[in-house]
Amino acid sequence: VSIAYLVAGWLFLVGAYGIVVSRDLVRTIVCLSVAQSSSYVLLLSVGYRKGGTAPVFGDIPSTPHVVDPVVQSLVFTDVVVSATVTALLLALAVQARKRSGTWDPDHLSELAG
Amino acid sequence: MNLTDAMPLVVAGPLVLAILLAAAGSVLPRVVLDAVAAVTVSAVAAVGLLIAHDSVGGRLVGWQGDWTPKSGVSVGIALVGDPMAGGAIALSGLLAVAALVFTWRYFEDVDGVFHGLVLGFVAGMTGFALAGDLFTMFVFFELMGVAAFSLTGTKAEETGPPQGGLNFGILNSLGAYLALLGLALLYARTGALNLAQMGAALDGHRPDGLVITAAGFVMTAWLVKGALVPFHFWLADAHAVAPSPVCVLFSGVMVELGLYGVVRVHTAVFADTMGPHPIHAVLLWGGALTAVVGAVMCFSQQHVKRMLALSTVSHTGLFAIGLSTLTPDGAGGAALYVAGHAGVKGSLFLCAGILLDRYRSVSESRLHGRGRDIPLVGAVWLLAGLALAGLPPFGTWIGKSMVEEAAHTAGATWVLPLAVITSAITGGAVLRAGLRIFLGWGAQAREDAGAEREGEHEDPETGGRPSRRVPVPMLVAPIGLLTASLAVGVAPALRRGAVEAGQLLLDHAGYLQAVLHGESAPAPLTEPVPGVTAVGLAAGIVGVALAVLLAAVSSGLAANPLPRPVRRAGAESVSVLRQLHSGRVGDYAAWLILGSAAVVCTLAVAAP
Numbered sequence: 001v002s003i004a005y006l007v008a009g010w011l012f013l014v015g016a017y018g019i020v021v022s023r024d025l026v027r028t029i030v031c032l033s034v035a036q037s038s039s040y041v042l043l044l045s046v047g048y049r050k051g052g053t054a055p056v057f058g059d060i061p062s063t064p065h066v067v068d069p070v071v072q073s074l075v076f077t078d079v080v081v082s083a084t085v086t087a088l089l090l091a092l093a094v095q096a097r098k099r100s101g102t103w104d105p106d107h108l109s110e111l112a113g
Numbered sequence: 114m115n116l117t118d119a120m121p122l123v124v125a126g127p128l129v130l131a132i133l134l135a136a137a138g139s140v141l142p143r144v145v146l147d148a149v150a151a152v153t154v155s156a157v158a159a160v161g162l163l164i165a166h167d168s169v170g171g172r173l174v175g176w177q178g179d180w181t182p183k184s185g186v187s188v189g190i191a192l193v194g195d196p197m198a199g200g201a202i203a204l205s206g207l208l209a210v211a212a213l214v215f216t217w218r219y220f221e222d223v224d225g226v227f228h229g230l231v232l233g234f235v236a237g238m239t240g241f242a243l244a245g246d247l248f249t250m251f252v253f254f255e256l257m258g259v260a261a262f263s264l265t266g267t268k269a270e271e272t273g274p275p276q277g278g279l280n281f282g283i284l285n286s287l288g289a290y291l292a293l294l295g296l297a298l299l300y301a302r303t304g305a306l307n308l309a310q311m312g313a314a315l316d317g318h319r320p321d322g323l324v325i326t327a328a329g330f331v332m333t334a335w336l337v338k339g340a341l342v343p344f345h346f347w348l349a350d351a352h353a354v355a356p357s358p359v360c361v362l363f364s365g366v367m368v369e370l371g372l373y374g375v376v377r378v379h380t381a382v383f384a385d386t387m388g389p390h391p392i393h394a395v396l397l398w399g400g401a402l403t404a405v406v407g408a409v410m411c412f413s414q415q416h417v418k419r420m421l422a423l424s425t426v427s428h429t430g431l432f433a434i435g436l437s438t439l440t441p442d443g444a445g446g447a448a449l450y451v452a453g454h455a456g457v458k459g460s461l462f463l464c465a466g467i468l469l470d471r472y473r474s475v476s477e478s479r480l481h482g483r484g485r486d487i488p489l490v491g492a493v494w495l496l497a498g499l500a501l502a503g504l505p506p507f508g509t510w511i512g513k514s515m516v517e518e519a520a521h522t523a524g525a526t527w528v529l530p531l532a533v534i535t536s537a538i539t540g541g542a543v544l545r546a547g548l549r550i551f552l553g554w555g556a557q558a559r560e561d562a563g564a565e566r567e568g569e570h571e572d573p574e575t576g577g578r579p580s581r582r583v584p585v586p587m588l589v590a591p592i593g594l595l596t597a598s599l600a601v602g603v604a605p606a607l608r609r610g611a612v613e614a615g616q617l618l619l620d621h622a623g624y625l626q627a628v629l630h631g632e633s634a635p636a637p638l639t640e641p642v643p644g645v646t647a648v649g650l651a652a653g654i655v656g657v658a659l660a661v662l663l664a665a666v667s668s669g670l671a672a673n674p675l676p677r678p679v680r681r682a683g684a685e686s687v688s689v690l691r692q693l694h695s696g697r698v699g700d701y702a703a704w705l706i707l708g709s710a711a712v713v714c715t716l717a718v719a720a721p
Contacts (some may be wrong), residue, residue: 012294019283028698039293046301070188071300074248078293081255088259089282092266095275099301105445 004045011038024103025093029086036082047071048054116160116167116177116511117175120192123160123202124240124253127153131232138225146599150228151213154235158206160679172627174245182310185629189308193628197448201242201373203365206450206595208459209235212358215463218468219358227267234260234362241370245628246307247296247382248333250374251289254338258285260366265355273456274563277354280698282346284349287466287705288337295330298323299382308381309628312621315386320720325391328383329713332375332395333705336712339371341433342403342702345426346694349410352422357466360418361594364425364462365493369432372396376436376444376618384621389439391719395712396437397525403430404531408538408696413687414668417465417475417546421458424501424539428454428509431532435516436572438523442643444615446515449601453508457500461543463591464494467583468550477546482553487583493591498547502540502660503533505653508601511608514649516593529648530665533656540656541663548668556667609642 007045013037047068055069097103129151134146164173173194176182182191209231220227244250256432262285266278298308303314304324313646315324337344348368352360379392407427414420428450435447467490469475473481484491500507503514513532520528548554601607617623626632673680693700 004653008294012290016287016702019287020699020706022699024281028283032286035287036293039290039297042294042297042298046297070306071297077252078708083253084259085255085262085282085286088262089279089286090280092262092275092282095266096279099275110513 004041004048007021008042008045010034011041024097026090026103029093031087032089033082033086036078039078043071043075043078114335116163117173117194119160119171119196120164120175120243121177123157124192124236124243125385127157127232127239129238131229131236133229134225134232135229136225138229141225143223146225146228147217147492149209149296154206154213154636156206156207157235157239158203158210161199161202161204163199165196165203165610165614168195168617169610172617172624174628174631181631182629185313186305186310189251191309192243193245193624194243196610196619197373197618198242200237200448200452200614201366201370202239204308204455205235205238205242205362205370205545208362208365208409208455211459211463212361212593214586214593215361215466215590216356216360217586219466219587221357227264227323230260230264230267231359231362232263232393234367236364238370239302241374244526245309247299247378248306249409250378251292251296254292254334254374255289257370258282258289258338260547261285261351261359261363261615264334264359265351267356267359276696277350277352280696280701281347281351283698284344284705285702287702288334288344291330291709292334295327295334298327298330302327303655308378309625309626311382312385312625313629315382316625318386320383322717324383324386325494325717325720326615328387328391328640329716331378332392332716333383333712335371335378335707336399336708337371337705338368339375339433340368340403340426340429341399342406342430343424343708345403345407345429345700346704348426349419349422349694350696352425353416353419357418357462357469358590360422360462360465361459364422364458366451368425368429369451369455372436372447374428374431378622380619381518381624384619387716387720390721391716393437393439394719395715396433398715399712400430400433400437401528401531403427403433405430406690408535409687409690411539412542412663413691414542414640415477417468417477417480418462420477420542421465424542425458427535427539428458428501431513431536432531434520434525434528435512438519439619440519440523441612441616441619441709442515442616443458443519444525445608445612446512446519446643448512448611448614449508450512452514452607453500453510453598453601456594456596456601457497457507457509460493460591460594460598461498461501463491463587463594464476464497465512467587467591470587471581477549478557480550481557482549484551485553488551488590489588490583491530491547493595494547494551495544495647497591497595498540498543498664499657499660500595501543502537502651503656504694505650506602508598509536510649510653511645513604514646514652515608515643517582517652518643518646518649525661529652533652534659537656537659538663540660541667544620544660544664545668548664553668555665601687605642688713 018031052067053067175192176189240253262278299360303311340348376524432447435443503510517529
């Protein structure tokens with residue numbers, strides 16, 4: 001499990017690094033999604049139990065030894081939120097491209113100072 | 114129906130109506146859109162005031178779907194209403210009313226999407242204010258964000274808006290994901306998402322690396338919204354391009370909710386385990402840096418909307434200093450300051466909107482003397498500029514003097530001069546612009562190298578109409594906001610209420626007791642409410658005098674008394690600071706990561 005924590009940290013940092021150096025708006029937004037995916041990994045690994053099964057209770061016989069369902073529902077919500085944010089940012093990026101003819105944030109320097 | 118049951122409605126109601134208005138907007142007549150939106154946000158404001166009033170005697174705790182806690186444990190979702198949350202809701206509702214009144218004649222041609230976004234934005238803010246658990250805070254943080262990014266990009270026909278929206282969206286989302294990482298770590302440690310349950314699980318334990326890191330991540334996320342330096346870069350970009358009535362909501366309440374989130378989470382979760390010192394250090398030093406950087410940046414702007422946005426940054430630093438005292442007086446003073454500032458700044462943004470509407474520009478140099486034909490707007494602008502500098506008896510003055518006094522009592526004697534000087538600088542910048550634009554006084558401002566940033570290419574949000582008279586609703590909204598700010602300053606009942614709200618906001622044990630065990634009986638306010646002091650009055654007058662002096666000197670009316678080398682050194686350091694505000698989202702993200710590391714380190718050093 002501990003490697004999952006390292007992976008989560010790595011994903012966030014590599015996504016943030018991508019945003020810092022990116023010269024393309026679409027790439028920036030994809031890097032944001034990469035950074036976000038660290039939260040999926042972290043949440044799921046927090047709820048993981050060794051040998052645990054899926055948290056399904058019902059007619060089928062199951063063991064009480066299951067992984068944590070709460071974090072899974074958090075990840076679901078997280079996915080929805082991230083899809084919304086990514087779609088919106090991509091739409092804004094398309095608008096910026098239409099108006100200024102570039103994907104490069106360096107050439108969109110209207111807001112400097 | 115009692116008020117506790119009405120709490121989910123102030124979140125869900127605007128949200129449902131937002132969807133309906135956005136969907137049916139193209140077939141509904143404009144007057145219906147305006148009426149439905151205005152009635153909804155007025156109702157939100159009314160419920161917010163009721164919550165603030167009724168919860169003084171005890172917090173309102175609603176567990177959704179009756180998932181009430183059994184012996185202090187529940188997997189349900191709680192909404193918690195206390196006076197500070199109610200006040201925040203009322204403020205967002207009232208500012209939305211002002212924004213919608215202004216928009217009525219400002220945007221001739223909008224469909225339901227704009228109204229829907231405003232309602233969704235208000236729903237996000239009320240949800241964030243009432244949330245009793247960290248994940249709900251995250252969700253509403255993002256809802257507030259998504260609505261705000263879209264509102265920033267509403268004028269998506271020009272080059273500016275999408276880019277300002279992008280910088281805003283990327284920075285805030287990166288912050289939100291940090292909150293989620295912190296939340297996951299805290300859930301791993303405590304097995305809870307509810308703030309009170311987390312607090313109960315951590316009480317009495319020394320904070321270790323995991324708790325400090327998690328706290329740092331969550332605080333950073335809320336501070337990105339709260340625009341503390343170095344997380345403030347998105348703010349000026351977003352305000353420069355967002356429609357002026359939307360800026361009223363951004364500057365007046367959204368940014369302040371970030372600071373509210375910091376104090377809320379600290380009180381509920383970390384107050385016992387980490388003690389007061391870590392959060393005090395972050396808010397005090399971060400606030401001081403923010404006040405100075407914001408003021409200097411504000412004074413150097415020719416683009417009027419950026420100037421106002423950066424003055425918000427500066428004042429936010431002072432709010433943070435008030436909260437950093439962690440005393441009822443300091444927090445109550447900050448709350449009053451926020452309310453007074455919201456009225457003043459909202460009024461200024463709406464005046465900037467009128468300028469943009471008439472003259473297709475918000476550039477101080479290009480507008481020189483052109484505002485002479487709208488003297489009423491000029492009078493509102495100049496009065497608001499004085500109020501921003503701390504003119505008694507405006508809400509900005511009383512709030513600021515309470516903050517200064519609370520900080521002084523807490524041992525930070527340097528806060529008084531810092532607050533007087535920084536707010537005089539922001540007020541001076543606004544006065545300078547007002548004297549030039551509305552009276553044509555002083556020398557015409559020199560154009561800077563980068564014409565864009567001075568608002569030269571600022572396309573009007575509506576299409577310029579220099580000949581028409583300013584429509585009545587567009588005058589009523591800014592005058593109403595300025596009057597409200599004055600009312601905040603002269604109502605002693607509000608002062609008492611704010612201090613009580615501060616006391617409840619900072620009461621760790623009481624919050625846990627109310628949420629987990631349903632026993633809501635806060636101790637009555639014992640200390641006398643701070644009155645108007647001679648020092649506060651003097652500080653206000655000195656601040657206003659300083660602002661007038663700064664405006665006179667910088668507009669060229671009076672000779673600059675500073676020797677030339679000092680002026681040159683000052684100009685050079687300002688230009689270095691301006692270069693840091695590069696407009697590049699990559700740079701901003703780097704500052705965010707650096708700042709989050711600084712927050713975690715500060716917490717670690719100051720923790721027991």
